[in-house]
Amino acid sequence: MSDCLLQVKDLKIEATAYPPGEPPRDITIVEHVSFELEKGKVLGLIGESGAGKSTIGLSSMAYGRGGVRITGGKVFVNGRDVLQERPNGLRALRGREVTYVAQSAAAAFNPAKKLMEQVIEATLHHGLMSKSEAQERAISLFRRLGLPKPETIGNRYPHQVSGGQLQRVMTAMALCPKPDLVVFDEPTTALDVTTQIEVLAAIKEAIVDTGVAALYITHDLAVVAQVADHILVLQGGGMVEYGNTDHIINSPTEEYTKALVSVRSINHKEKTGGVSVLSVNSITARYRGTTFDVLKDVNVELAEAQTLAVVGESGSGKSTLARVITGLLPPTSGTISFNGRILPAEFEKRGRDDLREVQMIYQMADVAMNPRQTVARSWVMNR
Ligand SMILES: Nc1ncnc2c1ncn2[C@@H]1O[C@H](COP(=O)(O)OP(=O)(O)O)[C@@H](O)[C@H]1O
Ligand SMILES: [Mg+2]
Structure with missing residues (x-):
């Protein structure tokens, strides 16, 4: 005691x-x-x-x-x-x-x-x-x-x-x-x-x-x-x-x-892809004020109804790739194509539908959501 x-x-x-x-x-x-x-x-x-x-x-x-x-x-x-x-x-x-x-x-x-x-x-x-x-x-x-x-x-x-x-x-x-x-x-x-x-x-x-x-x-x-x-x-x-x-x-x-x-990891289900939805073409990206490339010539293809896992250790650039795809970080070179169109690099230049159709779910939901809005209101504002 x-x-x-x-x-x-x-x-x-x-x-x-x-x-x-x-x-x-x-x-x-x-x-x-x-x-x-x-x-x-x-x-x-x-x-x-x-x-x-x-x-x-x-x-x-x-x-x-x-x-x-x-x-x-x-x-x-x-x-x-x-x-x-x-x-x-x-x-x-x-x-x-x-x-x-x-x-x-x-x-x-x-x-x-x-x-x-x-x-x-x-x-x-x-x-x-x-x-x-x-x-x-x-x-x-x-x-x-x-x-x-x-x-x-x-x-x-x-x-x-x-x-x-x-x-x-x-x-x-x-x-x-x-x-x-x-x-x-x-x-x-x-x-x-x-x-x-x-x-x-x-x-x-x-x-x-x-x-x-x-x-x-x-x-x-x-x-x-x-x-x-x-x-x-x-x-x-x-x-x-x-x-x-x-x-x-x-x-x-x-x-x-x-x-x-007895919980086991979720079963992996293979899906066969159809039409290409997203293509990441030779993306190189770095953060402002830094001198090294976080992403170097990254190429990824994603078809309809497919899930692509991006795996790597902490700091390897997984979130950076997501930022480039969603337009939050314009790449230094390369393009992002979505449904057959090249998307503007900057998120400000993307249309309303682009923003709605390419979404991000963040690692930290509690910081990503506005604490002053109810959950229901955040949902409606995103429609
Ligand atoms: N500030 C709050 N006001 C009302 N209910 C809350 C609050 N914080 C947590 N709860 C409720 O208390 C319960 C336990 O929550 P929490 O301790 O955060 O669970 P855990 O950490 O196990 O995920 C949940 O049902 C949650 O909805
Ligand atoms: Mg908790």
Whole structure:
């Protein structure tokens, strides 16, 4: 019990729902959730999207997102009931004792500030280290997390690194102040498979090295099996099964957990292509102000009813190709043909129908959508 860092007892969390045409009402999104986490251990929170993982993770910082309220139960961090903390106590808790690695690093970073400044900000704010000590620690964390050019990557802005790299920078930011607990909220979901394994190993190593405890949130049992000592399976805001990793993976008792364990990758279905829809002809592209080509003479043909997978490690140019196709980044040479016509390179010069017919679904849905519009309105505006 003395080693118990985080203790959650019979947690209940409610939120305000806004059904269209009806008055707002309270709904319960988490109920009867209890678990414990010892120092230096990792607890995996697993469940499908909407199961309540992030909501529970944030409760360890006594935090509820907009409209979300913790209405029952207790949350102890280092033996203190954090739900009773005053604002001063909460400020000492958040960013110092407990830190958070968000699912979407892109939404978490300030686009106008360089990475290093943001990585060491909380550490300096809490007066935990001098600026040079914090910078040194950040650089060593960058190195440990496998980031390229660890000495200078901190001079870049968030948009100047890939999505996967930004996620690793955020992990460095969370570890910088030497917290007792880190909440990792799907930190590797945005990474390619090879990087995911590397970063997971790095996170696990960092946890062992620093003695930090972690709540590791994911929807992927294969991921959590690699890092967690214990696993809590969630569904619809409630506990399904809770036990040590070996037990959950190798001899689950609940049907839901068994189903999670037996999930196989989606079957590949071959489709035969007909008429060519899209052709990418000798595309070379680079970003403004840089001196190297991200894409070099790329040629791709896509026929009707076909799906083309673009595969490559983090930073290899997958999103850049999508930007060129949708007109967001005009290429330095080459053309994009769509339904037999060459599309204008710049998105501003494309017609309304072109914009409607060639669409992009972004890696980070939460940053791509206007937070001031309801989901329904965003949909209508796109028609
Ligand atoms: N701010 C909010 N207001 C109302 N309901 C919310 C809010 N945030 C999350 N929810 C609801 O709470 C449930 C759990 O969400 P979440 O914790 O984000 O799930 P997970 O992280 O497992 O995907 C979902 O049903 C979601 O719709
Ligand atoms: Mg979540």
